[in-house]
Amino acid sequence: VPSNLPVFITACILMGFSLATLFLLPWSMLPDVIDDFALRHPSFKDIDPLFFSGYAFCNKLAGGLSVGLSTMILQIAGYKTGACNHGGEVVTALTVLFSPVPVALLLIGMGIFHTYPINERKAEPLLSPSSSCECTHSMHLLN
Numbered sequence: 001v002p003s004n005l006p007v008f009i010t011a012c013i014l015m016g017f018s019l020a021t022l023f024l025l026p027w028s029m030l031p032d033v034i035d036d037f038a039l040r041h042p043s044f045k046d047i048d049p050l051f052f053s054g055y056a057f058c059n060k061l062a063g064g065l066s067v068g069l070s071t072m073i074l075q076i077a078g079y080k081t082g083a084c085n086h087g088g089e090v091v092t093a094l095t096v097l098f099s100p101v102p103v104a105l106l107l108i109g110m111g112i113f114h115t116y117p118i119n120e121r122k123a124e125p126l127l128s129p130s131s132s133c134e135c136t137h138s139m140h141l142l143n
Helices: 005-040 048-077 088-098 100-114 120-127
Strands: none
Touching: 005 048, 005 100, 048 088, 088 100
16 A cells, blocks of 8 residues: 555544544543432532542443453454465454454444533523523533
8 A cells, every 4th residue: 555644644634533532521520420310319418539430440340341352352353463465354343443343333422422411401491590500610611
C-alpha cells in the first residue's frame, strides 16, 4: 500500500475527535445524572462517590473484557507470539477487531447517549435556584 501522508493525518485528526468525545462525553454527563438522582431521591445524601466509582469500575471492566475477548479471538484465529508471519485468518481477525467491531459498538453507544433522558427542558429544575436539590455540580448540558 503506497503511503499517503495527508490521508493518514486527516484520519488521525478525525480519530482524535471521536476518541475525545468517547472519553469526555460520559464524564460530562455524570454530574447531570447525579444531580437528577439527588432531585428525585432527596433522602440519599453524599452519593456522588458511588456514581463516580461505579462508572470507573464499569469502564475498567469493559476494557479488561475487550482485551480478554480480543486475545481469545486471536488465539482461535491462530496467532502465535513472536512469529514473523501469520496466516490470513489472523489478518482477518485483526481487521474485524480494529474496524467494524469498534464502529458498531460506538454506534450502539451513540444510540444509548441519544436516549439520555436529561436535556435542557428536563434540566431546568436542576438549574433553578428554587429547586429543593442542593446541587453542587456544574451542569454540563448537551444540546
